[in-house]
Amino acid sequence: MPRTGYPRKLLWRWRNNPLRRRHDIVEAWIVLATWTVVAVGGTVTGLVTASTADEMFARQRTERHSVRAELLNDVPRSTGALGGTDRRSASVRWTTPDGSIRTGRTLVSTGLKAGAKVTVWQDGQGQLALAPTGSAEATIESGFLGTTAALALAGLVFGAGAVARWRLDCRRFDEWDREWDLVGPRWGHKTS
Template structure:
């Protein structure tokens, strides 16, 4: 009995309205798309992020830089690193400068190691392989969750519109049926022996 009630929207019966069939198809389509789209979006996002991180590890490299100023001494309760301006030679023998974190107390002329990309621009240190795997997996989870939330929100919006439509049908049906209970029958109300509006199961 429970299965019959659960699948009543898919069976031809006098209680099924057109909006019920539409809702059943929307639920079916979104469920199929979710089952296929979530793992697909997650896999594609994970592969894309992993590819970018792998390219960074391959193209970014350590570069020797020279401090152009003395680095300040660490204050009480601070880390033993501070900001200072360094200079390095990029591709094409162009000289570049930028502020980076260096060991506190370093003097001008001391050397430090920075990371640069293929064009000699300053970048942060690339992620380790373990960090890259974790970030790729997290990106995949976010993509899959985004697909699921989008589909659920769309399905909810369609159902809300259908509920508004069904509420309007119920109001019109009640306008015909209600007066019969109060003793007054409008001209277009169902007469004796005639059936009123079908009431679908919940």
């Protein structure tokens, strides 16, 4: 069975070779550093981002709680032809746990009359807030945010590696131009 030289070709920049230039070694280190940062940094960034987002969603679930509020004005039924969610912003009044009465605007279902009871969410300071994300949705969203962060880091690192390699290629082309300027005139004469 013939032996393939693929591992040798793959690692040619690392072998001791009389044709190897300093730029080849630098490029090999750039490629190695790029892949290492993408693999390790991307994993760490993704995990840290997902964990932080999951903690934030869990904190929202503990801080926010539902309160019964009274609708202050009528909310007309939606006549939209697109048929999206039938919710509109409306003024509501609610009582905080400390007994103070507050008013604010929040999204409520359409078609309700003034005085109707609706459920709103408030944060720890008694301000209106969005409903907290459920644990299953939070897990999915945390995973999505972690993956996005890892891919963003990978894109930045690959971009930086590509720019560094492009600069090396420009230097190589300049060196080849200088060398050709020295050797080219000797090849230009006719031998007939």
